[in-house]
Amino acid sequence: MTNQSLLPQNVLEIVHTAIAVSDLQHQIDFWQQVLGFTLEGKAEIGGSLPEDETGVPGIRSKIAMLSKGGQTIELYQPVAPQGRETYRPSPVDIGSWHLALKVTDLDELVQLSAAWGWRVRGKVAVVEEGPGPVGARLVYLHNTDGTILELVELPTAVRER
Numbered sequence: 653m654t655n656q657s658l659l660p661q662n663v664l665e666i667v668h669t670a671i672a673v674s675d676l677q678h679q680i681d682f683w684q685q686v687l688g689f690t691l692e693g694k695a696e697i698g699g700s701l702p703e704d705e706t707g708v709p710g711i712r713s714k715i716a717m718l719s720k721g722g723q724t725i726e727l728y729q730p731v732a733p734q735g736r737e738t739y740r741p742s743p744v745d746i747g748s749w750h751l752a753l754k755v756t757d758l759d760e761l762v763q764l765s766a767a768w769g770w771r772v773r774g775k776v777a778v779v780e781e782g783p784g785p786v787g788a789r790l791v792y793l794h795n796t797d798g799t800i801l802e803l804v805e806l807p808t809a810v811r812e813r
Contacts (some may be wrong), residue, residue: 683718753802
């Protein structure tokens with residue numbers, strides 16, 4: 653039995669968030685040109701390491717590591733084995749997830765993202781009561797790969813702190 657008081661100490665930090673994509677270069681370009689991430693490197697990986705880690709025989713992927721603000725995103729395009737599916741969850745589906753990004757001009761980013769195939773999932777919403785920052789503007793974007801991004805524009809008073 654593990655001592656419950658020690659468990660939180662075992663997790664030090666988030667290493668990266670990985671997102672499966674259908675077109676790696678297109679997504680690299682979007683994350684760099686629209687979201688301002690820096691490309692740290694690209695590779696193609698396969699063999700025993702990813703097979704052992706994922707439990708998927710014959711797995712092979714093209715990967716790219718991008719960073720911004722101390723966070724790292726791994727974009728990966730599976731190239732083997734065949735028979736992959738695309739998962740397009742609704743935000744209420746168990747197992748769905750999204751990545752929230754703090755932004756300064758939500759409307760401009762929505763417009764720029766549309767040219768890259770990202771669509772508004774609902775509509776822009778405004779936080780009217782806590783626990784979130786009152787006045788913040790929020791919107792979910794999604795693309796054809798099923799990835800969901802939340803853009804969060806804080807009210808001016810909160811941004812200036």
